[in-house]
Amino acid sequence: GQNIDQPTEMTATEGAIVQINCTYQTSGFNGLFWYQQHAGEAPTFLSYNVLDGLEEKGRFSSFLSRSKGYSYLLLKELQMKDSASYLCAVHDTPLVFGKGTRLSVIA
């Protein structure tokens, strides 16, 4: 079976750091994506991990541990515009999405 778990909602303060976790159990694995989706809009690509470790891209970083079936997205220096849903997706030909984590950034 295929199962991707991430928290439903999170709240964090502007300027802070937040970590969004994702655990997965899939029959195959060719990499893990994180997408950002603002309300009523399409998902936009944030990051891709295929090897274990941390990938840093500006304020956003993504970590992968394949042996643990675990990933996280780290957002630093939070801004109000970061309020969105964050989707974890496993590339298992094709892509399998989690339900997303709705992040609210408050002042």
Place this chain on the structure above:
Amino acid sequence: DAMVIQNPRYQVTQFGKPVTLSCSQTLNHNVMYWYQQKSSQAPKLLFHYYDKDFNNEADTPDNFQSRRPNTSFCFLDIRSPGLGDAAMYLCATSRPGLSETQYFGPGTRLLVL
């Protein structure tokens, strides 16, 4: 700019009245996907094309059909929309390779009256 375009952005149809959603891309990607996304849910893959090869997900209802007349265009046909088909429909593209990152269009929000 290379992109994925979906038209219309909002579509209102009547219960049982056929509707077609369109997607075009200037990325020249081989693979095109159609997803259905309902509120607070994950995007659900309906089908995808690898070039002209059509791949239907096992649980995609027969009510949903697709056409890809050429590399750039792909259509989603809903033959008899029901109230439960109201959703955001997302088109995405990718190029085969190591990561196969999918690039999404802005989506079409379908309302069924």
